[in-house]
Amino acid sequence: MKDKTTAALLAFFLGGLGVHRFYLGQTGVVFLCLLFCWTFIPAFIAFIDFIIFLTVSKESFDYKYNRAYFQQPIVKNYVPTPPPPSKGMSSEIEYVL
Template sequence: MAGMVFCRGCGKEIHESANACPHCGASQVAQSSRNRTAAIFMAFFLGAFGGHKFYLGKVGMGILYLLFFWTIIPSIVAFVECIMLLCMSDDEFARKYP
């Protein structure tokens, strides 16, 4: 059947758009090991130094931010990323940063 997936909890078939399994109640929404609010604050306060990039597991980008923090460009980019993180839903954040 199209649009059917298996439950993460009990293994029964459920519709792919279900947030929870109707059989066992297990959540089907992906959860992130990182906190979106912490990432937002890090992007705002430590963004020029790449603090949020290190937190989100993007170490290479974090190093670039550290190398060029003196140019103000990482500050501007981090502010834009802060706004993007504010507008992002929790589900989208969990999918993008597992």
Template sequence: MKRKKTATLLAFFLGTFGVHKFYLGLHVQGLIFLLLCFTGASTLFALYDTVVFLGMSPQKFDRIYNSKHDEPVLRTEQTGQDASMSPCALRQDFNELKELHVSGVLTDEEFLAQKQRLLT
């Protein structure tokens, strides 16, 4: 379980080297930071990540970085409702699914599979 405070401190103190990206399981981004550490660009990006982490709610942090290993639990699965019965719930679940995909938590294949589950 990744912790927001740890990620924030790593981004601030060791972010130039991408340590916070490795901690969050974003290995490709961590390697990019490591390659850019001599240019100073990674320092700017790490400071940006620090500010983003500070402004992010704990719930959003958990949804983005701690649900990667778990199957995303959608509201319709939690309540046991059929998604076709509630268009608002379906739309909200789809928006959450899309947010996970855009943030990189879900791969294209996982996103399509989850989307298909929502639509059926």
């Protein structure tokens, strides 16, 4: 299970190489970070990620990055059966056209 503090520290110290994204399982972004690491753009984006990881709630982080670790409740499809027709006055009225 991934931890948001670990992701934030990786973003701060090794974010220019995309290590924090590799930790979070986003390998395509890591390739782009390695391709453009000489421009320092990935380092700037990693610093923004560092701030976001520190400010986001644990529930939001878990929902985005740890969804596979939490089982979603299985809801069975339940189709209720209609109630039996009543034998009241309305069932005895006939409509004549």
